[in-house]
Amino acid sequence: MNLTLHVWRQKNAAAKGGMTRYEAKDVSPDMSFLEMLDVVNEGLIAKGEEPIAFEHDCREGICGSCGFMINGVAHGPQRGTTVCQLHMRHYRDGDVLFLEPWRATAFPVIKDLVVDRRPFDRIIAAGGYISASTGSARDGNTILVPKQAADKAMDAAACIGCGACVAACPNAAAALFTGAKITHLNILPQGAPERYSRARSMVGQMNAEGFGQCTNIGLCEAVCPKEIKLEVINKMNRDYLVGVLA
Helix, strand or coil, X not given: CCEEEEEEECCCCCCCCEEEEEEECXXXXXXXXXXXXXXXXXXXXXXXXCCCCCCCCCCCCCXXXXXXXXXXXXXXXXXXXXXXXXEHHHCCCCCEEEEECCCCCCCCEEECCEECCHHHHXXXXXXXXXXXXCCCCCCCCCCCCCHHHHHHHHHHHCCCCCCHHHHHCCCCECHHHHHHHHHHHHCCHHHCCCHHHXXXXXXXXXXXXXXXXXXXXXXXXXXXXXXCCCHHHHHHHHHHHHHHHC
């Protein structure tokens, strides 16, 4: 198949960016979206042009590195799918695709489709830990964890920090990400000692990074490749309120 790509090109955060048109020819439906961009870049390099910058690592949907807007949708049209797992069989010959980086003040553009997501790292560093005694390994059943709590913690821990929730939110809020990182620790007995201080610190850092406020529109959940539920935001808000009032 042959596709027309309109790709956001921007040298750095200070430079003025704009859309550039490219032709992707003889695209195999078995290619992933990133493999298609690899082929486009090979053609650009062969012509002595600057290749399109995009972020990637594992290409298995687990690292959270890849991600950009495809026709206005974070990670593209397939639900529960990262860009690296999106295959060209979902598109048709002659389709026109617009590729843009995540749009958020807290995610400045580094180059082209790559943005700076270090604010997420700082949110995690602000409180993403638990207290645990050091020494020899403890028996696995020393701290009993109810299955319901374990399941909810694992669901929240599935967040890969890709940033799609921020990009899709009209407020550029990071509530789904922060809520997931808080919930997967706070819901377990091991996270109980710092539960409320953790929520207070992480939400405080989230606000300091310049993310917008959550208004429960729900687009974050709709585009999350790991399908994190909005309930983690409710848990975050509850623990944060207790942490502030305590």
